[in-house]
Amino acid sequence: MPIFTPVAHDEVVAAVRQLADAIAGDGWRPDVIVGIGRGGLVPAVFLSHAIGAPMQSVDWSGGEPAVTDLALARLAGRTRAGGRLLVVDDINDSGRTIAQLRGALAAAGARGNGVRFATLIDNVASAERVDYRARSIDRRVTKDWFVFPWEAVAPAESIAADAAEVPERIG
Numbered sequence: 599m600p601i602f603t604p605v606a607h608d609e610v611v612a613a614v615r616q617l618a619d620a621i622a623g624d625g626w627r628p629d630v631i632v633g634i635g636r637g638g639l640v641p642a643v644f645l646s647h648a649i650g651a652p653m654q655s656v657d658w659s660g661g662e663p664a665v666t667d668l669a670l671a672r673l674a675g676r677t678r679a680g681g682r683l684l685v686v687d688d689i690n691d692s693g694r695t696i697a698q699l700r701g702a703l704a705a706a707g708a709r710g711n712g713v714r715f716a717t718l719i720d721n722v723a724s725a726e727r728v729d730y731r732a733r734s735i736d737r738r739v740t741k742d743w744f745v746f747p748w749e750a751v752a753p754a755e756s757i758a759a760d761a762a763e764v765p766e767r768i769g
Contacts, residue, residue: 613732628684637688677712693726
């Protein structure tokens with residue numbers, strides 16, 4: 599049985615402030631914050647307000663590739679015109695979502711130096727790296743399933759099913 603660890607609203611706000619400070623300290627400013635649906639939408643909105651950059655969403659979890667591909671193609675076009683995208687998700691766990699997004703943006707012609715990634719929590723054992731993180735964990739050690747405020751309203755069975763999707767993350 600996984601250990602469900604709630605992430606409080608105040609922790610999310612503090613994490614977003616850390617990300618904003620890291621971005622400011624890096625001297626790199628995104629033209630657009632890209633929130634990945636579902637988990638990255640709320641942090642992306644918060645970060646958008648924190649740094650004063652507009653936000654767009656990409657519905658990654660909706661299961662409609664045509665809609666997602668269209669949004670990613672439009673965003674990739676922005677990078678070809680010199681724009682900078684900061685893609686935001688709640689957690690870089692296995693790296694699967696970030697790898698798929700990187701691949702889809704590259705396939706759509708995005709300039710690699712125009713795209714960066716940020717997460718609230720970054721698994722150092724992930725197959726993918728992010729540019730900005732508020733907190734690092736090591737999934738080889740930390741098996742907790744983090745329940746963010748936007749997930750806390752889901753039925754317990756739904757949260758458990760999400761956690762069980764990739765058993766090695768929690769087992």
